[in-house]
Amino acid sequence: MRHADPDLGLLRHLPPVDRLMRAQVWDGAPVSEAARAAVCRDVIAKTRDAVRSGDLRAADAVSRAVTTTLAASVARLARGPLQPVLNGLGVLVHTNAGRAPLSDAAVAAVAATSRSYCNLELDLATGARGSRQSLLRDPLRWLFGAEDALVVNNGAGAVMLALHALCGGRPALVSRGELVEIGGSFRVPDVMRAAGAPLVEVGTTNRTWTRDYAQALDRLDAAGTPAGAMLQIHRSNFRIQGFVHTPSVPELAELAHARGVPLVVDLGSGVVDDLTPWGLAAEPTVADTLAAGADLVLFSGDKLLGGPQAGLI
Numbered sequence: 001m002r003h004a005d006p007d008l009g010l011l012r013h014l015p016p017v018d019r020l021m022r023a024q025v026w027d028g029a030p031v032s033e034a035a036r037a038a039v040c041r042d043v044i045a046k047t048r049d050a051v052r053s054g055d056l057r058a059a060d061a062v063s064r065a066v067t068t069t070l071a072a073s074v075a076r077l078a079r080g081p082l083q084p085v086l087n088g089l090g091v092l093v094h095t096n097a098g099r100a101p102l103s104d105a106a107v108a109a110v111a112a113t114s115r116s117y118c119n120l121e122l123d124l125a126t127g128a129r130g131s132r133q134s135l136l137r138d139p140l141r142w143l144f145g146a147e148d149a150l151v152v153n154n155g156a157g158a159v160m161l162a163l164h165a166l167c168g169g170r171p172a173l174v175s176r177g178e179l180v181e182i183g184g185s186f187r188v189p190d191v192m193r194a195a196g197a198p199l200v201e202v203g204t205t206n207r208t209w210t211r212d213y214a215q216a217l218d219r220l221d222a223a224g225t226p227a228g229a230m231l232q233i234h235r236s237n238f239r240i241q242g243f244v245h246t247p248s249v250p251e252l253a254e255l256a257h258a259r260g261v262p263l264v265v266d267l268g269s270g271v272v273d274d275l276t277p278w279g280l281a282a283e284p285t286v287a288d289t290l291a292a293g294a295d296l297v298l299f300s301g302d303k304l305l306g307g308p309q310a311g312l313i
Helices: 008-012 016-021 032-054 059-079 106-112 132-144 155-167 190-194 210-222 249-259 286-291
Strands: 172-176 200-201 229-233 263-268 296-298
Touching: 008 032, 008 059, 016 032, 032 059, 132 286, 155 172, 155 229, 155 263, 155 286, 155 296, 172 190, 172 210, 190 200, 200 210, 210 249, 229 249, 249 263, 263 286, 286 296
Parallel strands: 172 200, 172 229, 229 263, 263 296
Antiparallel strands: none
16 A cells, blocks of 8 residues: 655665675675675665655664565575475466476486586587487487477477468468467467468357368468468367367368368377376377377477476477
């Protein structure tokens, strides 16, 4: 709540930056002079704002605010920004809580390779420059039964790269019931626009049929703007129930291949194995989706796969 008529005369009680930089709280802190000065300026600015808003009404309150804010800032620098937490959110893999925890084996591998130099882009057989993609390609092919694999920064990046490469400015078909928004305000239409793939909506929010895709393909062909891809988005974080219908991947694949249009399936979380033995709902696996006829399957590395943030193609 904002107080009326703040006492701006209290601003003279704000200490200078150089005095804060010599405060005892800094003793032993491995912080450069420049970083220390930046922290002190932030502390003074926050306290000044509190005075101007009327939240601080006395000189001793100003002094306490400076001391408390500075101590908290120095402690934050010492411990780092990320802290372990207990997941009481009711969601096993939650983006706000760091997504999937790494397994003990993965943590050990990270620790082992992070302590020294490694062959990130070095071909050990030839001594020449290598590709970080080559380190991942074969394991991912073997794991998912894929012809090839590519890893990018995140899931939205995977969608954007795939559509940009396949469509080249041509339209992409998506069911109206799959135009979703994921965490961080990433929306499918926005990602498609960034990829340069005009969106063509097919079907309705609750019911989309294979014939809706076929009719849209016909209209685009007749207009001289053939589709660059058919895109299916797995609704992994919500459900539409009741009077609904969604074409299966084999149905869409049959149409896509007959019309010479690639079928791209964004699975979102990317399941490796059947989850039902652990009492979780059945989800389409990456391998099954590829076997069902999808040309590209896109998913995140940091969710059900249990790895770091990544987008896998």
